[in-house]
Amino acid sequence: MEKRGILLVVSGFSGAGKGTLMKELLRRYENYALSVSATTRKPREGEEEGREYFFKTREEFEQMIAEGQLIEYACYVGNYYGTPKAYVEQQLEQGQDVILEIEIQGARKVKERFPDTVLLFVSPPGAEELKRRLTKRGTESPEVIENRLKRAVEEAEGIEDYDYFVINDDLEACAEHVHQIVRCEHSRTLRCGELLHDIREELKAFSK
């Protein structure tokens, strides 16, 4: 039997480079699976069903809620976003470490329901760099950037709810560090139940 995977929730300031970091993790290591969210938002150009999102009607989504098929869900700007449980469970069972990129409210809900989830918060090296990254994108108005910064202030208040805080300065170094965090989490005694059981049985057999 495969050792059960770890559910890793990743949040971070807008502009912290979470998306690129996740892609780098998936590119470099084989033990990760990215959770795919369900949403009622319309697909944008280039988005593909089952890759970026599972696109659902409002009725379908509300049925998933009613049937307890979602680990967490939330409503943003009139649309539902949520994490289908079945896919995550299946990957964890197979020993894959599953990455879930969600916001702080969702992260808290997941940790409540699944206390052995690892919560990780990603940040640029400082507020100056965060502002630079937000501005460099060039796709957003000053008001949007302003709002994101204000939101970052609020998000920063919740970081203590996370288990780990990592600085995304150098992409490769950060991916390697996050990977090590997951590897080391696998060595937590609370995740070694079966192994400990086996060693105890062996020891008892010998000492008789």
Add this chain to the structure above:
Amino acid sequence: MEKRGILLVVSGFSGAGKGTLMKELLRRYENYALSVSATTRKPREGEEEGREYFFKTREEFEQMIAEGQLIEYACYVGNYYGTPKAYVEQQLEQGQDVILEIEIQGARKVKERFPDTVLLFVSPPGAEELKRRLTKRGTESPEVIENRLKRAVEEAEGIEDYDYFVINDDLEACAEHVHQIVRCEHSRTLRCGELLHDIREELKAFSK
């Protein structure tokens, strides 16, 4: 100011290779300092004051207890063993990660007094290998080996009190893994208080 170091308590089955593992950590990485215990036991040949132990008389040791100079202490086979607090504190302040090799009762006491201590348990790959290692030493009688095995059964019952459980199969790989555990522990939000404070202040200044 240096970031405060981590106190790492290492325990493990007799024959798990803790001593060799600690030496390898100290040889490979510069961030570790080994805590030196005080004891009332007589020095053995080749042992040096302040290297293996601080050798104390019973009166001196009991005064250290009375003055609260020890993080933990215990009595084995008529002799006191304990961890002087001053040296550990000084190293942690300087940003060194301090390794403390003690047994399970001591480990529990340290964790109670200093909850942010990291407790690590080291094991050989299995009971068979543990027995082989105990026997290979060739310096102990069958009765001593037998007793150690029985003790291992008891120790195994307490492993869940530790944060991490690592298998010492390959020495270099194990040292690297333990080093990563300490590195990743430095990224725990509970150890990032100052950094989080600074980022919050910066963000607030920007969003005004």
